[in-house]
């Protein structure tokens with residue numbers, strides 16, 4: 196499988212998560228055809244990919260108002276009609292409905308959202324592994 200990864204990150208946690216996800220997928224024999232900021236999407240890589248992974252971080256007041264940071268950039272991603280997409284978001288305390296918002300926004304780009312997971316910033320190893328396991332399950336289903 197070919198994956199393109201798109202990331203929005205302020206302090207690096209989401210890049211780190213994306214790195215770990217990419218490395219695990221490569222170990223499973225996948226190719227990572229793009230690894231770019233959400234704000235500078237690589238259109239060729241998105242087109243070439245079988246699946247696009249979109250990651251950002253949770254912004255809010257920690258217990259209320261949580262939302263995916265950079266949702267405007269996600270809403271402006273190129274059309275991904277019928278392309279498989281999975282979302283992830285790193286957080287510190289409580290992700291709220293961040294994944295739901297990401298899913299709905301990605302669906303407006305025409306994507307088939309096959310899954311999403313919130314990843315605690317202090318448990319990136321464990322949570323990225325869970326993300327990859329679920330992703331492998333979702334694409335083989």
Ligand SMILES: Cc1cc2nc3c(=O)[nH]c(=O)nc-3n(C[C@H](O)[C@H](O)[C@H](O)COP(=O)(O)O)c2cc1C
Nearest residue numbers: 204205206207208209252253255257285287288289
């Ligand atoms: C201004 C700001 C607001 C945040 N709000 C929340 C929040 O509402 N809920 C939460 O769980 N984490 C919140 N966080 C924590 C970040 O989501 C977390 O540190 C994340 O991993 C940052 O990703 P990054 O390192 O890729 O920028 C906030 C962080 C910042 C800087």
